[in-house]
Amino acid sequence: MLPLEVQHPLPLSMQVRTKKRYFIPPAVNKKKETNRDIEERLRAAGTVPPQEIVERQINISCTVGVFDPYIPPEGDARLSTLSKDGLKQRTVQLRQTAASQLAFRKIREYDSLFSTKTFAEQAQEIFIEAHNLLCRLNGGFMFLYPKLHMTRGNRLKTIRWAFVESLEPPRVVHSRCPDMISKDNLYGQVTVRMHSKQTLAIYDRFGRLMLGSEEQPKDVLEYLVIERHLTNRYGRWRLHGKIVPSWAPAKDPIIKTIMIPGPKLRPEDEPDAVKIEIPKPAAVQWYK
Numbered sequence: 314m315l316p317l318e319v320q321h322p323l324p325l326s327m328q329v330r331t332k333k334r335y336f337i338p339p340a341v342n343k344k345k346e347t348n349r350d351i352e353e354r355l356r357a358a359g360t361v362p363p364q365e366i367v368e369r370q371i372n373i374s375c376t377v378g379v380f381d382p383y384i385p386p387e388g389d390a391r392l393s394t395l396s397k398d399g400l401k402q403r404t405v406q407l408r409q410t411a412a413s414q415l416a417f418r419k420i421r422e423y424d425s426l427f428s429t430k431t432f433a434e435q436a437q438e439i440f441i442e443a444h445n446l447l448c449r450l451n452g453g454f455m456f457l458y459p460k461l462h463m464t465r466g467n468r469l470k471t472i473r474w475a476f477v478e479s480l481e482p483p484r485v486v487h488s489r490c491p492d493m494i495s496k497d498n499l500y501g502q503v504t505v506r507m508h509s510k511q512t513l514a515i516y517d518r519f520g521r522l523m524l525g526s527e528e529q530p531k532d533v534l535e536y537l538v539i540e541r542h543l544t545n546r547y548g549r550w551r552l553h554g555k556i557v558p559s560w561a562p563a564k565d566p567i568i569k570t571i572m573i574p575g576p577k578l579r580p581e582d583e584p585d586a587v588k589i590e591i592p593k594p595a596a597v598q599w600y601k
Contacts, residue, residue, distance in 0.1 A: 383487035433483035469518040
């Protein structure tokens with residue numbers, strides 16, 4: 314018998330296809346550039362990057378604040394002209410009155426129906442309407458300008474306000490006609506003194522009283538600033554701000570609702586069987 318030996322001329326080999334090696338561009342693994350990196354790269358290349366202009370919205374229907382605010386006399390009373398303080402007060406009043414008369418003439422050029430005798434009553438109606446809208450909060454504040462933040466801090470609170478009566482007839486005490494952007498863009502600011510009796514009560518989100526009372530009215534002396542865009546033919550008089558004198562009394566502190574920690578109960582304990590002692594709060598000194 315012949316041995317079964319097969320001789321191959323070439324060694325046995327098998328081609329196996331491996332994974333394809335695609336070309337990966339270097340930009341894929343590159344770190345993402347920020348705006349600052351792009352600007353630095355452009356500056357290094359000698360190219361000036363475009364300047365970003367941050368646009369800020371402005372509202373030309375009203376001014377930023379109160380121009381040349383009215384300075385109420387100390388205690389809202391007239392001092393004797395024989396004293397030094399009384400003479401100084403009289404000088405300030407004469408200076409403010411002369412400037413107010415010039416502003417009244419400028420306002421009448423754009424508003425022919427303006428009169429200091431009837432405007433005080435109109436300003437009081439605007440004040441009452443604005444505060445009634447603040448209590449309801451179901452419409453836009455048509456009688457307000459953005460500067461007077463009457464809705465700040467009123468979230469999750471209930472406000473009850475009422476105008477009881479007017480203790481003294483409101484009267485116009487101050488007026489100015491500032492301009493903004495250009496000399497032709499004029500605004501009218503009129504300060505009205507209003508002494509009335511009002512009620513105010515503020516409740517928190519739990520229905521607990523924080524400030525004031527709905528049954529007990531208080532005498533309130535306020536100096537309202539009413540403004541109008543004179544060069545706008547459709548402009549209206551609106552409540553712009555309030556002047557708080559430096560001698561005004563401090564406001565009452567707000568009563569806040571806090572959570573008092575109680576004892577920890579086990580699942581088998583009954584709430585009525587555990588004696589809960591409410592700790593007394595420590596005395597706190599208020600500063601204004």
